[in-house]
Amino acid sequence: MTATASLDYALAHSEVLFTREQLDTEIARMGREIDAALDGERPVFLTVMHGALIFAGQLAFAIRTDLEFDYVHATRYRGQTSGSDLHWLRRPEVPLKDRTVVLVDDILDEGHTLKAVRDACQEMGAKRVLLAVLCTKQHDRRAHGIEADFNGVDLPDRYVFGYGMDYHEQARNLPAIYALKD
Numbered sequence: 001m002t003a004t005a006s007l008d009y010a011l012a013h014s015e016v017l018f019t020r021e022q023l024d025t026e027i028a029r030m031g032r033e034i035d036a037a038l039d040g041e042r043p044v045f046l047t048v049m050h051g052a053l054i055f056a057g058q059l060a061f062a063i064r065t066d067l068e069f070d071y072v073h074a075t076r077y078r079g080q081t082s083g084s085d086l087h088w089l090r091r092p093e094v095p096l097k098d099r100t101v102v103l104v105d106d107i108l109d110e111g112h113t114l115k116a117v118r119d120a121c122q123e124m125g126a127k128r129v130l131l132a133v134l135c136t137k138q139h140d141r142r143a144h145g146i147e148a149d150f151n152g153v154d155l156p157d158r159y160v161f162g163y164g165m166d167y168h169e170q171a172r173n174l175p176a177i178y179a180l181k182d
């Protein structure tokens with residue numbers, strides 16, 4: 001591993017943007033918003049591995065409506081800090097025809113990942129796909145036609161890690177969102 005890819009390097013060149021306490025508050029709000037949108041309907045709660053793992057568990061506890069769990073694994077970054085082609089490692093198993101899907105991911109960045117996963121859900125017959133993300137990066141590189149229905153916090157256009165998000169496959173279990181300094 002190169003020196004700049006180490007977690008020690010990342011922590012020495014980063015700052016905390018959002019603490020666990022701040023994120024707890026936002027996730028609780030999202031749970032209430034999702035309950036209101038579901039209006040009693042039981043959805044498929046579809047988690048995009050690996051990055052959404054921590055957020056999805058916390059969000060599920062914040063939602064009162066019963067959920068049917070499934071997950072997909074699609075990755076575009078594969079441990080790197082810039083994205084490339086999307087690789088599907090697991091597609092949805094639960095039949096999605098005529099179902100509402102709550103699609104859960106850690107970050108909406110350029111949007112290619114969630115756009116591809118959302119399109120796949122629609123091709124499988126989902127009647128409604130609601131996107132719930134912990135954070136959204138603010139820039140003008142977003143893929144056309146993708147935005148979050150439920151968002152936790154907005155981020156500057158910097159590489160972030162922690163709270164499920166990786167720095168060269170490290171740091172996912174740090175309980176805060178960190179950003180590299182410019």
Ligand SMILES: O=P(O)(O)OC[C@H]1O[C@H](OP(=O)(O)OP(=O)(O)O)[C@H](O)[C@@H]1O
Nearest residue numbers: 049050051075076077109110111112113
């Ligand atoms: O909006 P985009 O630019 O497409 O980026 C967002 C995606 O990138 C990350 O996944 P990654 O490919 O790093 O896999 P991971 O979830 O295993 O970390 C993240 O979890 C999102 O799924």
Ligand code: HPA
Nearest residue numbers: 109158159160161165166
């Ligand atoms: O800034 C990021 N950090 C971690 N994973 C990501 N996937 C897309 N953007 C990012």
